[in-house]
Amino acid sequence: xxxxxxxxxxxxxxxxxxxxxxxxxxxxxxxxxxxxxxxxxxxxxxxxxxxxxxxxxxxxxxxxxxxxxxxxxxxxxxxxxxxxxxxxxxxxxxxxxxxxxxxxxxxxxxxxxxxxxxxxxxxxxxxxxxxxxxxxxxxxxxxxxxxxxxxxxxxxxxxxxxxxxxxxxxxxxxxxxxxxxxxxxxxxxxxxxxxxxxxxxxxxx
Numbered sequence: 001x002x003x004x005x006x007x008x009x010x011x012x013x014x015x016x017x018x019x020x021x022x023x024x025x026x027x028x029x030x031x032x033x034x035x036x037x038x039x040x041x042x043x044x045x046x047x048x049x050x051x052x053x054x055x056x057x058x059x060x061x062x063x064x065x066x067x068x069x070x071x072x073x074x075x076x077x078x079x080x081x082x083x084x085x086x087x088x089x090x091x092x093x094x095x096x097x098x099x100x101x102x103x104x105x106x107x108x109x110x111x112x113x114x115x116x117x118x119x120x121x122x123x124x125x126x127x128x129x130x131x132x133x134x135x136x137x138x139x140x141x142x143x144x145x146x147x148x149x150x151x152x153x154x155x156x157x158x159x160x161x162x163x164x165x166x167x168x169x170x171x172x173x174x175x176x177x178x179x180x181x182x183x184x185x186x187x188x189x190x191x192x193x194x195x196x197x198x199x200x201x202x203x204x205x
Contacts, residue, residue: 021047021152023114025164025174025187026054030198032160036090041183042145042161043099043175045113052147055097055119057139057175058183059087065129065140068096072123074130081130084180088141096142098125099175100135115168117175137176162198164191 026042037056044054066081088097098120099113108122128134147155155161164170164187178186188195 021052021163023117023166025057025171027162027164027184027188027195029160029162030195037145039184040145041187042089043113043117043171045111045119045144047152049149051149052152053091054145055086055088055099055139055141056145057086057099057141058180060180061085061087061142068126068140069130072126074127076130077132080132083138083140086139086141086180088143089145091144091146093143095121095144096123096126096140097121097144098129098135098138098140100125100138101172101176103135105133105135114166114171117171137172139175162188162191162193164188 021044024044026040026044028037028040028042032038039058040056041058042054042056044052046053061084063085064081065083065085066076066078068085069076069081087093100118100120101116102118105128107120107125107128110118110120110122110125113119125134125138126140129138129140152161156163167190170187170190174183174186185195
C-alpha cells in the first residue's frame with residue numbers, strides 16, 4: 001500500500017487575493033450529483049491557474065487508521081489508531097494525506113494551508129502517529145479531489161459548490177472534533193446558511 005508517498009505540492013501563495021480558494025471550504029450544493037461529491041465538504045489545499053486540489057473531510061472509508069499501521073507493519077498500542085480514515089477524493093486513492101495543526105515535530109513533506117492548518121504527505125508522520133508521537137490532532141485521508149485549470153471556477157459559476165471563507169476558529173473544530181455527519185451543516189451555518197433550505201438552483205456565497 002503506497003500510503004503517504006512523496007507528493008507534488010507546489011509552493012503555496014503567501015497572499016489570498018480573493019480569487020484563490022486555498023484554505024477555504026467547499027460544500028456540495030444539492031444540484032451536484034457526482035457520486036464522488038454528493039453532500040461532501042472539501043478543504044481546498046491548493047488553487048492556481050493550473051488547477052486545484054483539496055481533501056474531502058466528511059466521507060468515511062469505513063476502516064480505522066490502525067489498518068494502515070498494520071499494512072505498513074508498524075507496531076501500535078490500542079486504542080491508538082481507532083480514528084476513522086476518510087476518503088479524501090477519487091484521485092490517487094492509495095496516496096495518504098494528513099491535515100493537522102502546527103506541531104513541534106517536523107516531517108519530510110509538510111506544507112502550510114491556512115492559519116495553523118498543515119498538510120503532511122510523507123510516511124514519517126504515520127510512523128510517529130503509530131507510537132503516539134504525532135500531532136495533537138489529525139485528519140487522515142486517502143486520495144484527494146482534483147480539478148484541472150478553470151474546472152473549479154466553472155463549477156462555481158454553475159452553482160455546484162457553496163464557498164466558506166477561512167475561519168481560524170471554525171477550521172480546527174470542524175476538521176478534528178465535529179462528527180462527520182454534521183460537518184456540512186456546521187460549515188454552512190458558519191456563514192448563515194441552512195442547507196436544508198437550499199434548492200438545486202440556489203447560488204453560492
